[in-house]
Amino acid sequence: VRAALRAPAPEVAxxxxxxxxxxxxxxxxxxxxxxxxxxxxxxDPASHSAGGPTVRNASxxxxxxxxxxxxxxxxxxxxxxxxxPAGEGSAVLLRAGVPWEGRxxxxxxxxxxxxxxxxxxxxxxxLGIHGSHDGLDPFDVGPVQLIPGRPMPARTTSRIGISxxxxxxWRWVAVGSVTSPESSWSTDxx
DNA sequence: GAGCCGATATTCT
DNA sequence: GAATATCGGCTCC
Numbered sequence: 750v751r752a753a754l755r756a757p758a759p760e761v762a763x764x765x766x767x768x769x770x771x772x773x774x775x776x777x778x779x780x781x782x783x784x785x786x787x788x789x790x791x792x793d794p795a796s797h798s799a800g801g802p803t804v805r806n807a808s809x810x811x812x813x814x815x816x817x818x819x820x821x822x823x824x825x826x827x828x829x830x831x832x833x834p835a836g837e838g839s840a841v842l843l844r845a846g847v848p849w850e851g852r853x854x855x856x857x858x859x860x861x862x863x864x865x866x867x868x869x870x871x872x873x874x875x876l877g878i879h880g881s882h883d884g885l886d887p888f889d890v891g892p893v894q895l896i897p898g899r900p901m902p903a904r905t906t907s908r909i910g911i912s913x914x915x916x917x918x919w920r921w922v923a924v925g926s927v928t929s930p931e932s933s934w935s936t937d938x939x
Numbered sequence: 940g941a942g943c944c945g946a947t948a949t950t951c952t
Numbered sequence: 953g954a955a956t957a958t959c960g961g962c963t964c965c
Contacts, residue, residue, distance in 0.1 A: 797950090800951085805948090819948095820947090822946075822948080823949075824947060
């Protein structure tokens with residue numbers, strides 16, 4: 750499984766669509782089927798790793814699979830899955846998912862019943878992911894787990910929310926409609 | 940639906 | 953001091 754993440758970020762990104770991201774907090778399980786991702790590499794001027802390792806992005810240079818969680822706009826948390834060999838700062842940002850397990854808990858954490866996981870900051874809030882999960886291994890026993898799913902059809906788009914390298918088409922959105930992580934589907938977002 | 944704006948941690952100038 | 957891998961509430965179609 751981990752070997753599938755050792756490839757370059759733009760190659761790994763679409764593979765993550767359809768995978769399950771699951772958290773267990775105080776015995777409460779919540780999960781989403783990943784439906785939107787974005788790739789970032791060290792050579793990419795829009796990437797946090799572009800300027801080399803810093804205190805904040807250190808985990809982005811860890812081994813493939815490592816979780817890189819950072820604070821965005823001082824308010825939200827965003828989660829990435831590190832790709833490539835250790836020492837290389839590339840990762841895939843998990844932008845959105847479809848609520849799977851523990852929907853009620855997500856509603857409680859989000860304080861609303863709609864738009865639960867259709868954005869990177871919303872996704873982490875719904876799943877209870879935050880700074881203390883930075884650097885964790887989601888394939889080891891722990892609060893955050895990454896579970897492979899069935900490959901899903903995706904459409905490629907340019908990235909959003911950034912000002913540099915905007916035209917690089919490194920954003921993937923799952924296409925279809927979800928019934929289970931084992932079937933095929935997709936978009937509850939734009 | 941689109942567009943504006945404020946909240947605010949971390950990094951860089 | 954400015955920019956940022958965002959969100960939610962607001963206005964105005």
